[in-house]
Amino acid sequence: xxxxxxxxxxxxxxxxxxxxxxxxxxxxxxxxxxxxxxxxxxxxxxxxxxxxxxxxxxxxxxxxxxxxxxxxxxxxxxxxxxxxxxxxxxxxxxxxxxxxxxxxxxxxxxxxxxxxxxxxxxxxxxxxxxxxxxxxxxxxxxxxxxxxxxxxxxxxxxxxxxxxxxxxxxxxxxxxxxxxxxxxxxxxxxxxxxxxxxxxxxxxxxxxxxxxxxxxxxxxxxxxxxxxxxxxxxxxxxxxxxxxxxxxxxxxxxxxxxxxxxxxxxxxxxxxxxxxxxxxxxxxxxxxxxxxxxxxxxxxxxxxxxxxxxxxxxxxxxxxxxxxxxxxxxxxxxxxxxxxxxxxxxxxxxxxxxxxxxxxxxxxxxxxxxxxxxxxxxxxxxxxxxxxxxxxxxxxxxxxxxxxxxxxxxxxxxxxxxxxxxxxxxxxxxxx
Amino acid sequence: xxxxxxxxxxxxxxxxxxxxxxxxxxxxxxxxxxxxxxxxxxxxxxxxxxxxxxxxxxxxxxxxxxxxxxxxxxxxxxxxxxxxxxxxxxxxxxxxxxxxxxxxxxxxxxxxxxxxxxxxxxxxxxxxxxxxxxxxxxxxxxxxxxxxxxxxxxxxxxxxxxxxxxxxxxxxxxxxxxxxxxxxxxxxxxxxxxxxxxxxxxxxxxxxxxxxxxxxxxxxxxxxxxxxxxxxxxxxxxxxxxxxxxxxxxxxxxxxxxxxxxxxxxxxxxxxxxxxxxxxxxxxxxxxxxxxxxxxxxxxxxxxxxxxxxxxxxxxxxxxxxxxxxxxxxxxxxxxxxxxxxxxxxxxxxxxxxxxxxxxxxxxxxxxxxxxxxxxxxxxxxxxxxxxxxxxxxxxxxxxxxxxxxxxxxxxxxxxxxxxxxxxxxxxxxxx
Numbered sequence: 001x002x003x004x005x006x007x008x009x010x011x012x013x014x015x016x017x018x019x020x021x022x023x024x025x026x027x028x029x030x031x032x033x034x035x036x037x038x039x040x041x042x043x044x045x046x047x048x049x050x051x052x053x054x055x056x057x058x059x060x061x062x063x064x065x066x067x068x069x070x071x072x073x074x075x076x077x078x079x080x081x082x083x084x085x086x087x088x089x090x091x092x093x094x095x096x097x098x099x100x101x102x103x104x105x106x107x108x109x110x111x112x113x114x115x116x117x118x119x120x121x122x123x124x125x126x127x128x129x130x131x132x133x134x135x136x137x138x139x140x141x142x143x144x145x146x147x148x149x150x151x152x153x154x155x156x157x158x159x160x161x162x163x164x165x166x167x168x169x170x171x172x173x174x175x176x177x178x179x180x181x182x183x184x185x186x187x188x189x190x191x192x193x194x195x196x197x198x199x200x201x202x203x204x205x206x207x208x209x210x211x212x213x214x215x216x217x218x219x220x221x222x223x224x225x226x227x228x229x230x231x232x233x234x235x236x237x238x239x240x241x242x243x244x245x246x247x248x249x250x251x252x253x254x255x256x257x258x259x260x261x262x263x264x265x266x267x268x269x270x271x272x273x274x275x276x277x278x279x280x281x282x283x284x285x286x287x288x289x290x291x292x293x294x295x296x297x298x299x300x301x302x303x304x305x306x307x308x309x310x311x312x313x314x315x316x317x318x319x320x321x322x323x324x325x326x327x328x329x330x331x332x333x334x335x336x337x338x339x340x341x342x343x344x345x346x347x348x349x350x351x352x353x354x355x356x357x358x359x360x361x362x363x364x365x366x367x368x369x370x371x372x373x374x375x376x377x378x379x380x381x382x383x384x385x386x387x388x389x390x391x392x393x394x395x396x397x398x399x400x401x402x403x404x405x406x407x408x409x410x411x412x413x414x415x416x417x418x419x420x421x422x423x424x425x426x427x428x429x430x431x432x
Numbered sequence: 433x434x435x436x437x438x439x440x441x442x443x444x445x446x447x448x449x450x451x452x453x454x455x456x457x458x459x460x461x462x463x464x465x466x467x468x469x470x471x472x473x474x475x476x477x478x479x480x481x482x483x484x485x486x487x488x489x490x491x492x493x494x495x496x497x498x499x500x501x502x503x504x505x506x507x508x509x510x511x512x513x514x515x516x517x518x519x520x521x522x523x524x525x526x527x528x529x530x531x532x533x534x535x536x537x538x539x540x541x542x543x544x545x546x547x548x549x550x551x552x553x554x555x556x557x558x559x560x561x562x563x564x565x566x567x568x569x570x571x572x573x574x575x576x577x578x579x580x581x582x583x584x585x586x587x588x589x590x591x592x593x594x595x596x597x598x599x600x601x602x603x604x605x606x607x608x609x610x611x612x613x614x615x616x617x618x619x620x621x622x623x624x625x626x627x628x629x630x631x632x633x634x635x636x637x638x639x640x641x642x643x644x645x646x647x648x649x650x651x652x653x654x655x656x657x658x659x660x661x662x663x664x665x666x667x668x669x670x671x672x673x674x675x676x677x678x679x680x681x682x683x684x685x686x687x688x689x690x691x692x693x694x695x696x697x698x699x700x701x702x703x704x705x706x707x708x709x710x711x712x713x714x715x716x717x718x719x720x721x722x723x724x725x726x727x728x729x730x731x732x733x734x735x736x737x738x739x740x741x742x743x744x745x746x747x748x749x750x751x752x753x754x755x756x757x758x759x760x761x762x763x764x765x766x767x768x769x770x771x772x773x774x775x776x777x778x779x780x781x782x783x784x785x786x787x788x789x790x791x792x793x794x795x796x797x798x799x800x801x802x803x804x805x806x807x808x809x810x811x812x813x814x815x816x817x818x819x820x821x822x823x824x825x826x827x828x829x830x831x832x833x834x835x836x837x838x839x840x841x842x843x844x845x846x847x848x849x850x851x852x853x854x855x856x857x858x859x860x861x862x863x864x
Binding site: 273315 | 579587604643681722736737777
């Protein structure tokens with residue numbers, strides 16, 4: 001498609017939603033993206049850039065002039081502006097900040113002063129607020145006058161007191177179906193939730209999810225209304241946090257679609273290194289029993305089964321626990337019950353698979369005692385696996401760490417070491 | 433708290449949001465929940481029941497009379513009613529359907545006629561629609577008259593043609609800030625997205641996320657507007673689908689907080705059984721080399737390292753691929769590039785860890801050739817792991833299966849078998 005005809009491209013893209021244009025650009029190879037930016041940078045409007053994945057966007061920024069970025073920013077809401085500007089290289093960011101309007105610069109600098117992944121970075125500075133003694137008619141007239149200054153989309157009018165502190169909110173739909181003379185105070189729902197700019201975006205997302213919020217007020221230290229969060233940004237946060245959890249469980253630090261081979265290697269090598277360490281540890285355990293293995297090779301043949309079943313059972317408990325922690329279903333109050341259930345489930349599964357595997361091993365090697373040894377090792381390892389699968393993430397959380405990161409390495413180390421020690425130890429005792 | 437004083441409980445719960453009451457009830461033990469339902473079932477309003485997790489809710493339904501459930505349903509929006517009713521046991525559901533109003537019954541039966549996890553089940557039958565020639569003033573007047581009949585919350589007025597087909601939508605906030613005489617046709621955004629009731633809820637969620645939708649029209653076969661989906665329901669869908677992916681990767685079929693030990697065992701045993709099968713397969717591979725192991729126990733000591741590193745690298749690629757498939761970043765167009773990158777990243781990591789592990793093995797066992805053998809086995813296994821991590825989920829998707837389910841078992845089977853065959857095979861060839 002990109003055979004150097006900008007008008008044709010423009011015609012083709014015209015009827016599409018910015019999100020679709022962004023998808024198309026992401027699918028282009030790097031050279032095609034460069035060609036596109038050279039041919040007609042104005043295709044890369046702010047709306048399209050905001051929809052492009054952040055890794056592709058970083059590449060595109062390198063191709064654009066400062067002025068082109070500044071033009072693209074124009075027309076975006078303040079939260080999208082922040083998102084785009086925070087990703088720029090420091091020197092480009094300086095240049096862009098110098099080129100935007102004084103008001104935008106002030107807002108952007110204030111937003112960037114908050115830490116990454118906080119509500120302050122996500123919040124939109126445009127919102128609609130009214131005092132509670134206004135009537136529906138008064139509020140609508142006021143909005144009609146304000147017109148273009150209002151945010152592009154909003155779902156609630158925040159009700160503020162004399163100190164500009166939010167005391168409630170009226171959904172726009174309720175405003176719309178009420179009589180003009182009704183005072184806002186009659187329609188308003190009391191503000192139970194306010195978010196502070198330094199709150200973690202994950203905590204904000206949890207509140208949105210729990211209370212089915214569409215928008216929420218953000219207040220500063222003195223309680224003054226400074227901005228709002230809206231559910232469309234929160235949907236992105238939820239997806240991002242879920243992605244982080246899933247990747248962290250698998251031992252990947254970060255992953256973008258446009259990552260190069262080298263970036264992929266860097267994001268995975270650290271956990272592979274940790275895994276190598278724990279695998280060597282497990283091997284040292286095996287080496288303790290090298291005499292036993294030399295005498296009875298069946299031990300070497302069967303030992304990976306005990307370790308693998310333990311690792312799997314542990315990962316199952318771990319996934320359930322990490323998920324329950326992320327959705328705040330697992331709390332201090334019910335953690336004991338949860339730990340007990342996981343240990344018990346591990347034990348029951350241990351007994352089931354001990355019977356199956358004990359019979360297989362006894363028949364395979366014509367040695368009933370070997371069946372008993374692997375059966376006992378399985379029961380112990382699967383019960384420990386269930387326990388470790390919950391205690392490791394709970395422990396990490398207790399010490400303030402992310403329960404998803406690193407926990408699967410810890411759990412499989414436990415199940416490997418326990419599995420090898422119990423199976424080989426019992427084997428050496430009973431069979432030799 | 434539950435020392436049998438319903439008025440006290442009522443006082444304590446009064447200022448709380450239904451979602452908070454639901455949380456408190458979930459934290460109670462089963463006996464406490466029973467006591468609460470006996471003392472004062474009217475505490476369990478529809479709003480509270482709708483917020484409770486579905487497994488706890490199922491238990492509560494057993495405690496309630498049909499009439500109590502019917503009362504609780506009253507006042508819920510049609511989508512929440514459907515959610516509650518679809519979970520009832522068949523006979524209770526019949527009784528409830530018989531007891532509700534004729535209109536509700538018709539709606540509920542229509543919703544339940546759609547398959548589970550489709551847009552039809554999620555959709556709300558209350559919505560606001562207007563013809564495009566209406567003006568802002570006319571629309572607002574109409575809504576004021578309709579008053580209570582309108583849905584509790586809505587974010588867009590759908591614009592319909594003579595056949596009641598949606599042709600666009602006007603956000604309520606835009607309606608609010610426009611002059612009374614403006615016709616809706618000037619404010620409307622053309623409807624680019626319509627959802628059909630039989631669409632999978634995951635597909636609907638994807639559209640909401642991609643286009644940052646707040647609500648979307650649902651149309652029947654003839655294109656007539658039948659209902660709407662709203663973003664708060666979609667947030668729940670996103671969380672549910674993410675949970676399913678994460679649990680599926682870990683080999684858990686389903687997990688609820690209130691699951692009993694027995695339910696937990698049932699949800700995990702099937703995948704443990706599959707894992708046992710593949711672990712036995714890997715053991716059969718090891719058994720092929722029992723002579724070599726008996727002569728050189730170092731092979732048995734080191735072999736789990738090769739398998740474990742391969743399994744880890746494979747899981748990393750798998751998590752990245754499953755996530756990219758879930759967010760539709762991985763498509764037919766770029767899958768070749770993706771496969772190539774994962775294989776290359778596996779190969780590079782393979783080389784890195786081959787060098788490290790080769791040196792460790794050579795020094796540990798004072799045998800340079802052993803170092804070479806494990807190094808070559810690592811390179812091959814990690815490259816294969818990267819490849820399998822992408823090809824397995826892509827293959828499952830190609831054949832219409834869920835790419836998250838079962839894929840981690842397949843991938844670790846590949847890395848176990850390849851790891852053992854290459855390492856033990858090379859070891860037998862070179863070292864004996």
